[in-house]
Amino acid sequence: xxxYDKLLEKFKNLLKNNTLKFTKQRELILKFLYENDEHxxxxxxxxxxKKKNPDINIGIATVYRxxxxxxxxxxxxxxxxxxxxxxxxLGLKKHHDHLICTTCxxxxxxxxxxxxxxxxxxxxxxxxxxTDHTMKIVGLCEKCx
Amino acid sequence: xxxYDKLLEKFKNLLKNNTLKFTKQRELILKFLYENDEHxxxxxxxxxxKKKNPDINIGIATVYRxxxxxxxxxxxxxxxxxxxxxxxxLGLKKHHDHLICTTCxxxxxxxxxxxxxxxxxxxxxxxxxxTDHTMKIVGLCEKCx
DNA sequence: CTTATTGCAAACGTTTTGCACGTTT
DNA sequence: AAACGTGCAAAACGTTTGCAATAAG
Numbered sequence: 001x002x003x004y005d006k007l008l009e010k011f012k013n014l015l016k017n018n019t020l021k022f023t024k025q026r027e028l029i030l031k032f033l034y035e036n037d038e039h040x041x042x043x044x045x046x047x048x049x050k051k052k053n054p055d056i057n058i059g060i061a062t063v064y065r066x067x068x069x070x071x072x073x074x075x076x077x078x079x080x081x082x083x084x085x086x087x088x089x090l091g092l093k094k095h096h097d098h099l100i101c102t103t104c105x106x107x108x109x110x111x112x113x114x115x116x117x118x119x120x121x122x123x124x125x126x127x128x129x130x131t132d133h134t135m136k137i138v139g140l141c142e143k144c145x
Numbered sequence: 146x147x148x149y150d151k152l153l154e155k156f157k158n159l160l161k162n163n164t165l166k167f168t169k170q171r172e173l174i175l176k177f178l179y180e181n182d183e184h185x186x187x188x189x190x191x192x193x194x195k196k197k198n199p200d201i202n203i204g205i206a207t208v209y210r211x212x213x214x215x216x217x218x219x220x221x222x223x224x225x226x227x228x229x230x231x232x233x234x235l236g237l238k239k240h241h242d243h244l245i246c247t248t249c250x251x252x253x254x255x256x257x258x259x260x261x262x263x264x265x266x267x268x269x270x271x272x273x274x275x276t277d278h279t280m281k282i283v284g285l286c287e288k289c290x
Numbered sequence: 291c292t293t294a295t296t297g298c299a300a301a302c303g304t305t306t307t308g309c310a311c312g313t314t315t
Numbered sequence: 316a317a318a319c320g321t322g323c324a325a326a327a328c329g330t331t332t333g334c335a336a337t338a339a340g
Contacts, residue, residue, distance in 0.1 A: 019315095019318085019319080020319075020320085021313075021314050021315070021318085021319055021320065022314075022315095023313075023314075023319095023320060023321080024313095025320080025321075026320090041304090042304085042305080043303095043304080057321080057322070058321090058322085059321070059322040059323065060305090060322090060323095061305090061306075061307085061321080061322070061323080062320080062321060062322075064304095064305060064306075065306090065320085065321090080225060080227035080228075082225045082227075082231065083230075083303080083304080083329070083330060083331095084303085084304085085228070085303080085304055085305085086227060086228070086304090086305095099267070099268070099271055099273050101273075102276065108271055108273070110267055110270075110271070112263060112267055114259065114263050115260060115263050115264075115267075118257060118259050118260050118263070119260075119280075119282060122244070122255055122257055122260075122282065123244070123282055123284065125255075126244055126253055126255070126286075126287070127286075127287040128244050128246075128253070128282065128284050128285070128286055128287065129284045129285040129290050130282050130283070130284040131247065131283055131284040131285070132282075132283040132284065133280070133281065133282045133283060134279075134280070134281050134283075135264075135278070135279070135280045135281075136278065136279050136280075137264060137267065137268055137273065137275050137277075137278045138275070138276055138277040138278060138279075139268065139273055139274045139275040139276040139277065140273070140274040140276070141271075141272075141273055142271070142272040142273065145274050164293085164294080164340095165294070165295090166293085166294055166295065166338080166339050166340070167339075167340095168294090168295065168296080168338075168339075169338095170295085170296075171295090186329090187329085187330085188329080202296080202297070203296090203297085204296070204297040204298065205297090205330090206296080206297070206298080206330090206331075206332085207295080207296060207297075209329095209330065209331075210295085210296090210331090228304070228305065228328080228329080229328090229329085230328085230329050230330080231329090231330095
């Protein structure tokens, strides 16, 4: 796993290369995702950061803007819950898919080589240039059955 | 493929069994999905039906309510586009997944036995009771590359 | 005649935007 | 100093809901 310092450097370079600025708020959000290996809504990230950092002012709009920025840069990734919004996580790990429990909301990550390979094959078959793919298995987790 | 008459009968039975009523609006929406083998947003369905049937009054709320009803009954199915809403199609076909073009918005359907089997295996491995699963391959279609 | 369904408009929750002010470069 | 980023509040977006009027059983 990449160290936080390396990640920070990567982020700073990204900003510099795009004439964007390095701000306290952007750093806070990056750090938060790095330190918390779960999935969070923008709202959750906003509330937690606001509470933990009373000295630094932060608005929900900035959280949204920064998450979009991080996702575009490939540093964060999100899963969508339809009308109920999105949840974000650090997106530097190896690609993976999700099992989502409809009762407790728990998210289990998995990686499956067979599925990955098969997706490549399918894209090729349709002459489709794949840029991303997602798989969600929805149901009841062990606890909730 | 099921005939429209059969489908209509099925729908009427469904309604009767649940003490629900058969209305012009519900029939219009069912018929629309049957006759149009593509994916539509509730808004699109609403606009088209409104224009094509000036004699029958129809509201967007009814479209949403009916689509939910049809989806719950397994007659329609939807794909989610995150914040951008959902698109519906008749859901009587064999289960399938989607290739989605980010440029032209085109949706290609496919079915892959290997992926289906692998999903079952994964659910089993995590002691997960799967109720649904979706796979989206996002990228550029042949035309848009 | 009872009950479900409708359209409308208002409410909802999430996300985006315009703008004046602050910060980074 | 110039340019970008910020928080705020308002707007936008897709969707849902309360309600009185209407239609189906």
